[in-house]
Amino acid sequence: MTNIGPSIVPMSLPGGRSSRGVSLHVLSVLVENRAGVLARVAQLFSRRGYNIYSLAVAPTDDERFSRLTVVVDLESAPLEQITKQLHKLINVIKITEIDPVDAVEQELLLAVVAADVSSRGQILELVGIFGAKVLDVGLERLTLALADTPEKLDDFTELIKVFGLIEVQRSGRVALAKLNRGGGRGGISRGKAS
C-alpha cells in the first residue's frame, strides 16, 4: 500500500521522562560535514514546531560526514513527517530510526555532589556499584562521571540526589543499531529514495 516505508510504534522511555507522558524516539542522522549543517537541522525543527529532546553531534570516521543523534519528542509531530522533512535538507544523507529496543545507547553524565566526611563513603559505594568515576575531589564536593544508558544515568542521579546535587550535566545520548544476530531488526534506514 505504501512506498514510504514502515511506520514505527513510538515508545516511552522509563524514568522521569515517561512519567511526563513524553514519547521519544532516536534518529541517527548522517549529514555532510559542512558549515551550517547543525543550524539547518535545528532551524527545521524550530520552523516546523518539532521538539528536540536531546542532540549530540560529532564527526564520523569518514571526515566528509558527521552523525547527529537526535532524540525527538513525538508529541509534537509524527515521526514520519519529521524524517521526511529532514530528508529534504540537501546535506542530509541518511536517517536511521533507532527503536531503543534494538539499539545500543550511551550517554555521559557529569555531576557535582555534596560530599562531606559522613556521606563520602556512601557516595563512593554507589560510584563503585554503577561503575562511575570520580573526576575531581574538593573539600566538601565530588565531581562524578558516568557513561551508560540513559536509564542507568536516571537511576544514578536519583540515588545520589539524596546527598545534595550541586550541578548535573548530561551529554544527550548517542546510539547505534544493534548488530544483526538474526533476531533483532536493527535500525530502519531511510535513504533519499523513499
Next chain:
Amino acid sequence: MKLTGAQALIKSLEMQGVEVIFGLPGGAILPVYDPIIDSPIRHILVRHEQGAGHMAEGYAQVTNRPGVAMVTSGPAATNIVTPLANAYMDSTPMVVITGQVATSSIGTDAFQEADTTGITMSITKHNWLITDAAEIPEVVAEAFHVATNGRPGPVLIDVPKDVSNQMMDWYWPDAVDLPGFKPTTKGHPRSIQAAARMIKEARRPVLYVGGGVIRAGASRALLTLAEKTGIPVVTTLMARGAFPDSHPLCLGMPGMHGNYSAVTAMQKSDLLVTLGARFDDRVTGKLSGFAPEAKVIHVDIDPAELSKIRHADIPIVGDVRSVIEDLIEALDKGEAGEMVQADLAPWISRIREWQKLYPLSYDRDGSGNGLKPQYVIETLSSLTPEGSILASGVGQHQMWASQYWRFDHPNAWVNSGGLGTMGYAVPASIGAKVGRPDKVVWAVDGDGCFQMTAQELVTASAERIPVKIALLNNAYLGMVRQWQEMFYDQRYSEVYLSPDLPDYVKWAEAMGCVALRVEAPEEVAPAIEKANDINDRPVVIEFRIDSGEKVYPMVPAGASNDEIVLGPSYGGAR
C-alpha cells in the same frame, strides 16, 4: 584559463543557459556587475530588489525555467526575502545571487552585512555561502540542479566581495554530485496498479489538480487521463490553466472562493485523485469536514506532502507527469485492465445539476457605485487574444481573476498562491513578458497591491517591456474590508485607501506608461481594445469599481466546505 570569481560566476550562468538576470547593483556585488557588460546575458535593472525577485518568479512561472535575480548584501538581501518565501511556497524555480561583505568582515557587523544564508535558510531549498572562488562553477551547477529537480523551488548563492575578486582556474563540472539530493521521479509500479484499480471502482471520483501539474509539464497527460476515464477535474488556484476551463469535464477552482460545483464535487466525492496538490487550508476548509467519504490517491514529487495534511490511502512519490502516464497505461493492463470502469453517469449528471443551479454569478445590472469587477475581467478575457498571460496580485481582484478569466493553457497564470504576497502582479507580469515576449501579458491588480510595487513600471518603461495593467480601484484593501463587513459587524478598521489619492493616471504617466481611467461600463471594452493595440510601452487602465462588491462564493474561514455561501445574487440562499 584564469578568471576572477566574478567572471567565473557570470560565465557559469552563461553555461546554465541563463538569458536574463533581474537585479540591482550595490557595494558587495560590484565586482560581479563588471563582467555583465561583456556578457550576452540581458540584465534588467529594477527599482527595488523585491521587484527583481518577483520578476524572476514571473519569468519562471511562464517558462518553467529558473528565474535569476542578483542583488547586493544586507538590505538588498533582506528585500529579496519576500520573493524567496513566495517562490518556496509556490514551488517556483529561482536562483538568487546575493553579494556579501568580504570573508574577513563576516561576523563583525560590517556595513551592509546581514546573515543572508541564515535568514533565508527556511525559505530556500538550499543556500550556499561561497568561501573560495574555485567553488563557484560547482556551486552554480548545484544550485540550478537543486532549483529545478525534484519539487522546484528557490535557492540562494551568497558571494563575498573578496571571493568575487579572487582569481581561479576556470572549469565546468561534468556532473552534479549531491549524495543527499536524489529525488524519486518514477512512481512505484505496485502503487500505480493499486491506484488504477481504485479509480476503476470509484463512483464519484474527482481529479484534484494542483500547481505541480504545471511545474511538471503534465497538462497533456492530464487531459488524456481525464478523457480516458471521464473523471471531472478541479484546478486549484495554482493550477488554473493546467486543464482547459472550456473542457466539459472542468469544474473550475475549488476552495474558499471556488465555485459551487468544484467545492461540492470534492465534498461528495468517494475518491480524490490528487495530482501535484497539497491539501492547502484554502482548499480544504475545516479539515475534519473535508470530503468525508473520499479515499485519497496522492501523487507528489515531495514525499513530505503525502499524508502531511490528509491521510493518503495510496501515496505515490514521483514526477506527476511520469506517474500520470504510467497510470494511463496501468488502467488498461493487468488486474485493473480487466475491471470495468464504474458507471460515472449518475455522478456527472449530479454535477451538471449543480453547475446549472449554482454557476458563478454576480449582479450584472450594475446596481451599486462603480463598475462590476467581474464584468471588467470577463470583458478583458474575451477581448484578449487566446493564449495570453494573466498575472495577479493578492486579494479580491485575484479571486475574481481566477473565477472570471478563461484559463485554457498552462503557464499562462502568474499569481502568488501560498504566501499571498500583495504587490506581486506588476513585477511578476514584467518577468512573464520578458520570458514570453511573444504573448500579450495583462496584470489584474488592486489599488492596495499596486501601491506596493508600482515603481517597477519605471523598469518596464525603461526596458520597453509592454505589460498591461488592469487596476481595479475600489479605494479599499478590499478583501480585508470584505472580512470586516462579514465577520466584524461592518466595523471598518484601517482599510480605506481613497479612490484618487494617488491619482493613478498621473502616476502611471509619470512612470512612462499610457494611462486610462474607466468609470462607465460602456467604456470598458474600448479601453481594453486600445490597450491591446499598444505594444511599445506599458499601459495602465484604472477601472473605478464598486467598493461594496464582495467575492462569492465563500466558505467562511474555519467552516466546513459544506457551509459554502453563494451570496446575494442567489437572494442569500444556497
